[in-house]
Amino acid sequence: MKSLRRFLTRLFNSAARRQQEERLRDEIAEHIALQTDENLRAGLSLVEARRQAMLKFGGVEAMKQDYRAERGLLLIENLLGDLRNAARSISRMPGLAAVIIVSLAIGIGVNTTIFSWIQLILFEPMPAVSGAANFLLVEPRTETGGYPGASWPEYRDLQAQLPALRDVVAFQMVPFNVGESSKVERTHGQLVSGNYFSALGLQPAIGRFIRPEEAERPGTEPVVVISYDYWQTRFRGAPDAVGQKLRVNERDLIVIGVAPRDFQGTMVPLKFELWAPATLAPALLGGTRDLEDRSIRAFSLLGMLRPGATPEEAQAQFSTAMAQLARDYPEAGAGIGGEILTFWKAPRGPQRLLISGLAILQGVMLLLLLAVCGNTANLMLARGSTRQREMAVRVALGATRWRIVSLVLSENMLLALLGAGLGAAIAVWGTTALRVAPMIGAFPIQFQTRVDGLTLAFAMLLGAACGLIFSAAPAVHLARLDPQGGLRSSSNTPPRSRARKVLMGVEVGLAMVVLIAAALYLQSFRSARQADPRFRPEGVLLAAYDLTGRNPDAASEREFAARLLERLRSLPDVEAAAIATNVPLDLHGIPARSFTVQGRVRTEPGQDRAISNTVTPGYFKVMGIPLLEGNDFAGMRDKAAPAQAIVNEEFVRRYLDGADAIGRRLQARGGSFSIVGVARNSVYGAFGEPAQPAIYFSYRDRPQDQGEIHLRTRTGNETALTSEARAVLRDLDPMLPLYDVRTFSQHIERNLFLRRIPARMFAVLGPLLLGLAAIGIYAVVSYAVARRTREIGVRLAFGATSARVVLQIIRENLGAIACGTAIGWVLALVISLRVMAKGPLNLPVFLGVPAILLSVATLACWIPARTASQIDPIAALRHE
Amino acid sequence: MKQKTDVLQGTLALMVLKTLDVLGTQHGYGIARRIEQISGDLLAVNQGTLYPVLLKLEQEGAIASEWGASENNRRARFYRLTKEGRKQLQVETKDWEQTAAIIARFFEAKAEDLS
Numbered sequence: 004m005k006s007l008r009r010f011l012t013r014l015f016n017s018a019a020r021r022q023q024e025e026r027l028r029d030e031i032a033e034h035i036a037l038q039t040d041e042n043l044r045a046g047l048s049l050v051e052a053r054r055q056a057m058l059k060f061g062g063v064e065a066m067k068q069d070y071r072a073e074r075g076l077l078l079i080e081n082l083l084g085d086l087r088n089a090a091r092s093i094s095r096m097p098g099l100a101a102v103i104i105v106s107l108a109i110g111i112g113v114n115t116t117i118f119s120w121i122q123l124i125l126f127e128p129m130p131a132v133s134g135a136a137n138f139l140l141v142e143p144r145t146e147t148g149g150y151p152g153a154s155w156p157e158y159r160d161l162q163a164q165l166p167a168l169r170d171v172v173a174f175q176m177v178p179f180n181v182g183e184s185s186k187v188e189r190t191h192g193q194l195v196s197g198n199y200f201s202a203l204g205l206q207p208a209i210g211r212f213i214r215p216e217e218a219e220r221p222g223t224e225p226v227v228v229i230s231y232d233y234w235q236t237r238f239r240g241a242p243d244a245v246g247q248k249l250r251v252n253e254r255d256l257i258v259i260g261v262a263p264r265d266f267q268g269t270m271v272p273l274k275f276e277l278w279a280p281a282t283l284a285p286a287l288l289g290g291t292r293d294l295e296d297r298s299i300r301a302f303s304l305l306g307m308l309r310p311g312a313t314p315e316e317a318q319a320q321f322s323t324a325m326a327q328l329a330r331d332y333p334e335a336g337a338g339i340g341g342e343i344l345t346f347w348k349a350p351r352g353p354q355r356l357l358i359s360g361l362a363i364l365q366g367v368m369l370l371l372l373l374a375v376c377g378n379t380a381n382l383m384l385a386r387g388s389t390r391q392r393e394m395a396v397r398v399a400l401g402a403t404r405w406r407i408v409s410l411v412l413s414e415n416m417l418l419a420l421l422g423a424g425l426g427a428a429i430a431v432w433g434t435t436a437l438r439v440a441p442m443i444g445a446f447p448i449q450f451q452t453r454v455d456g457l458t459l460a461f462a463m464l465l466g467a468a469c470g471l472i473f474s475a476a477p478a479v480h481l482a483r484l485d486p487q488g489g490l491r492s493s494s495n496t497p498p499r500s501r502a503r504k505v506l507m508g509v510e511v512g513l514a515m516v517v518l519i520a521a522a523l524y525l526q527s528f529r530s531a532r533q534a535d536p537r538f539r540p541e542g543v544l545l546a547a548y549d550l551t552g553r554n555p556d557a558a559s560e561r562e563f564a565a566r567l568l569e570r571l572r573s574l575p576d577v578e579a580a581a582i583a584t585n586v587p588l589d590l591h592g593i594p595a596r597s598f599t600v601q602g603r604v605r606t607e608p609g610q611d612r613a614i615s616n617t618v619t620p621g622y623f624k625v626m627g628i629p630l631l632e633g634n635d636f637a638g639m640r641d642k643a644a645p646a647q648a649i650v651n652e653e654f655v656r657r658y659l660d661g662a663d664a665i666g667r668r669l670q671a672r673g674g675s676f677s678i679v680g681v682a683r684n685s686v687y688g689a690f691g692e693p694a695q696p697a698i699y700f701s702y703r704d705r706p707q708d709q710g711e712i713h714l715r716t717r718t719g720n721e722t723a724l725t726s727e728a729r730a731v732l733r734d735l736d737p738m739l740p741l742y743d744v745r746t747f748s749q750h751i752e753r754n755l756f757l758r759r760i761p762a763r764m765f766a767v768l769g770p771l772l773l774g775l776a777a778i779g780i781y782a783v784v785s786y787a788v789a790r791r792t793r794e795i796g797v798r799l800a801f802g803a804t805s806a807r808v809v810l811q812i813i814r815e816n817l818g819a820i821a822c823g824t825a826i827g828w829v830l831a832l833v834i835s836l837r838v839m840a841k842g843p844l845n846l847p848v849f850l851g852v853p854a855i856l857l858s859v860a861t862l863a864c865w866i867p868a869r870t871a872s873q874i875d876p877i878a879a880l881r882h883e
Numbered sequence: 884m885k886q887k888t889d890v891l892q893g894t895l896a897l898m899v900l901k902t903l904d905v906l907g908t909q910h911g912y913g914i915a916r917r918i919e920q921i922s923g924d925l926l927a928v929n930q931g932t933l934y935p936v937l938l939k940l941e942q943e944g945a946i947a948s949e950w951g952a953s954e955n956n957r958r959a960r961f962y963r964l965t966k967e968g969r970k971q972l973q974v975e976t977k978d979w980e981q982t983a984a985i986i987a988r989f990f991e992a993k994a995e996d997l998s
Contacts, residue, residue, distance in 0.1 A: 030911055033912065033957055033958065034912045034915070034930065036955075036957060040955060059929070060929060061929025062929070062931065065931075066932060066934060070935045070938060072935075
């Protein structure tokens with residue numbers, strides 16, 4: 004209590020400092036006057052009386068020091084003083100400060116942005132759901148390690164058998180066609196269990212959520228919850244949206260509520276707009292048997308641990324339950340176990356992939372920040388040396404080592420925190436840019452990255468760490484200063500600082516590593532762009548349709564595709580048309596299937612797998628992939644021909660020893676197919692991939708409810724086909740939207756999007772880093788040269804040519820730089836060998852980057868050296 | 884060095900409190916004079932060291948101060964004991980007496996007392 008009171012008073016006193024000083028002065032004057040009077044009365048002369056009084060009082064200054072220390076908070080006052088001092092000395096070097104602050108800000112900003120992204124995925128995977136990171140996925144798992152999802156009856160059984168989890172929810176993603184005839188729009192939604200919203204702990208923005216009883220039995224009230232964005236865009240945020248009808252998959256659903264603002268569903272980063280009770284599945288999906296059939300594993304399950312339960316318990320209960328289900332329902336459940344997964348490890352969705360990519364990116368960016376720190380340390384060290392005298396004077400006057408260190412530290416910390424502040428601003432901008440991610444593939448995706456307390460703390464922490472890192476060298480250097488030496492040595496005898504050179508070398512080495520990484524990445528990206536896909540994407544329009552909502556049978560699917568193709572081919576501008584289930588170079592990849600083929604005996608365990616695509620006749624013509632042997636598939640309406648397959652060259656080479664493939668039998672997808680043709684290899688998953696074996700199946704044999712229409716234009720302008728294609732589809736079925744319409748080139752561009760983000764980052768950061776390194780070298784050399792003006796003057800006066808002087812300066816500094824370059828080069832080599840194991844060494848990069856770096860470094864040395872050598876020797880000798 | 888001042892400051896604070904208790908309101912010079920008179924030459928400290936102690940006591944709330952006129956009609960700062968200060972004085976007096984008694988007993992103790 005007493006100490007608190009004392010602290011507060013002192014804090015107050017620190018503020019009201021001047022007044023207190025006056026009080027003390029008055030008191031001292033009064034004291035001495037009284038003592039002088041006393042002495043006068045004792046018979047001393049006036050002068051002597053005053054002298055004695057002052058002697059008796061003692062050292063006024065020492066006492067004032069004590070008094071001051073007693074009065075205020077010395078630590079805080081010193082700190083404030085240091086900060087004022089720091090602000091003054093920073094404002095005296097605006098250029099240098101700007102370079103430091105901006106480079107730190109970029110480093111911290113980029114790191115913070117990436118951190119916010121990682122944080123989003125790891126800690127807040129579901130926007131608007133608090134504690135979302137604690138949710139566990141309850142995933143049935145096949146023996147081969149696949150995650151097939153859970154069926155609705157299975158979900159109902161599991162609910163009672165997982166006491167370690169509370170409120171297990173089920174959801175499945177469904178495409179919805181929303182709207183009236185011929186104005187249909189494709190939207191994504193989720194069919195959810197009745198406890199979905201309550202288990203997630205959500206409150207509706209308006210209206211209410213789905214009640215448990217509404218998802219109990221099929222055929223209940225058709226209700227739907229809409230997303231906040233959907234409410235804003237389609238209903239303009241009107242409160243009377245609740246109660247309105249929404250036409251979804253040709254059913255009238257009643258809007259009962261609006262989800263909270265940022266909620267985007269439980270399959271992040273996919274963004275859903277509608278949520279309907281799972282029991283509406285038969286009504287919305289054309290009489291699907293989702294709710295009864297145990298073999299339709301359409302749902303994902305999610306639950307949170309009960310307080311006190313462990314994930315191990317949940318896992319044990321889940322395994323037991325799944326084993327029981329496998330015994331009870333052998334056809335649907337045999338061989339299916341279960342696994343409890345942390346949310347960010349979701350088998351569906353890109354979280355897993357993103358996390359590893361982001362971790363690498365964060366690593367590279369931290370390295371970059373470290374390089375910035377090295378640079379700053381170097382600049383500060385160079386500047387610190389010019390202040391040796393000042394520091395020596397301070398030490399001589401009694402400043403402790405700690406005071407010197409704190410002086411340097413406060414200056415650097417101020418710079419670092421200014422940088423962190425600006426960096427946070429950059430991060431705010433960066434995260435906002437990330438939020439506006441486009442549609443990737445057919446699904447809307449949103450990353451709700453934001454700068455919150457944690458990210459801000461991260462930025463500030465980075466700033467503080469940077470400040471400490473780049474303060475360390477100058478602070479130690481100055482604190483070790485011997486005051487006598489510091490005072491005596493004038494500026495013309497330069498202390499050779501090894502620390503500066505080491506730092507310069509380290510910085511160059513770091514720049515080397517990052518530049519090589521950037522160059523390798525950019526080159527692989529560019530070569531990917533220029534690589535021949537071995538099919539002709541130019542002039543092809545892609546568009547998707549989806550019959551899921553109709554729950555069609557095979558015959559109607561086949562008939563629909565056949566009629567659609569007939570109509571499309573009759574269009575005057577269409578050269579060729581085909582339908583396929585998969586498009587090469589898709590972000591989500593093309594599935595591979597296991598198979599056996601006649602004439603091939605597999606010796607090693609496991610199964611042969613090949614990429615699989617189901618296509619209509621005419622597909623190879625549209626894609627410009629020549630058939631090397633055999634023929635195209637039989638027509639869509641041919642009922643006589645046996646089931647057919649076409650394989651590619653690589654398939655024949657790898658599995659059939661390159662021998663004749665035509666006529667062989669192939670077993671896959673639970674049927675037998677006869678190989679009728681061999682297609683040329685082409686790219687499937689990514690540019691530059693090694694040749695992959697592939698099997699094409701015929702749409703005739705295996706009709707699908709979804710399809711990607713491929714149209715090759717006759718005119719060269721594929722986008723012109725869009726409206727005609729739409730018209731054709733509308734004619735066939737007015738309630739069916741044509742969606743995801745794009746040219747093949749757009750398709751490729753869009754799927755390179757995710758790879759383009761780091762490519763762009765590297766494209767900006769590479770040169771930036773080079774620039775930073777150059778600035779660092781320039782600063783060090785120009786400082787060192789400036790301190791040797793006198794020496795250079797002497798050399799020139801004795802007849803050295805300026806070229807010689809320049810050469811010597813460059814040689815002195817290039818040693819450290821070359822050392823750093825070499826170490827960085829080896830490091831980059833090791834990393835590249837470990838990360839990109841395959842392929843030959845990329846010589847142009849590994850020779851080109853050091854060449855560029857060394858020439859820039861030489862230039863950065865040359866400019867200050869040149870300036871120094873131009874000096875007039877007389878002026879140089881007079882210098883100081 | 885520092886420790887010595889600490890001890891000194893502690894005792895000095897007690898002397899100041901006692902002086903104010905006995906004499907009532909007093910200015911800095913008066914307090915210094917009184918301490919000097921009582922302790923004689925035994926306590927030869929600089930009078931200046933008194934002021935930091937006065938400040939500390941004031942900040943702790945043991946004493947209060949205000950401006951007033953001194954005997955030769957000059958502006959002087961007068962200190963007086965607060966209620967809290969009186970309490971503190973009592974506590975510290977007791978503490979001091981106890982400490983002194985313990986120390987005294989130590990000096991009186993002989994080897995045979997301890998065996």
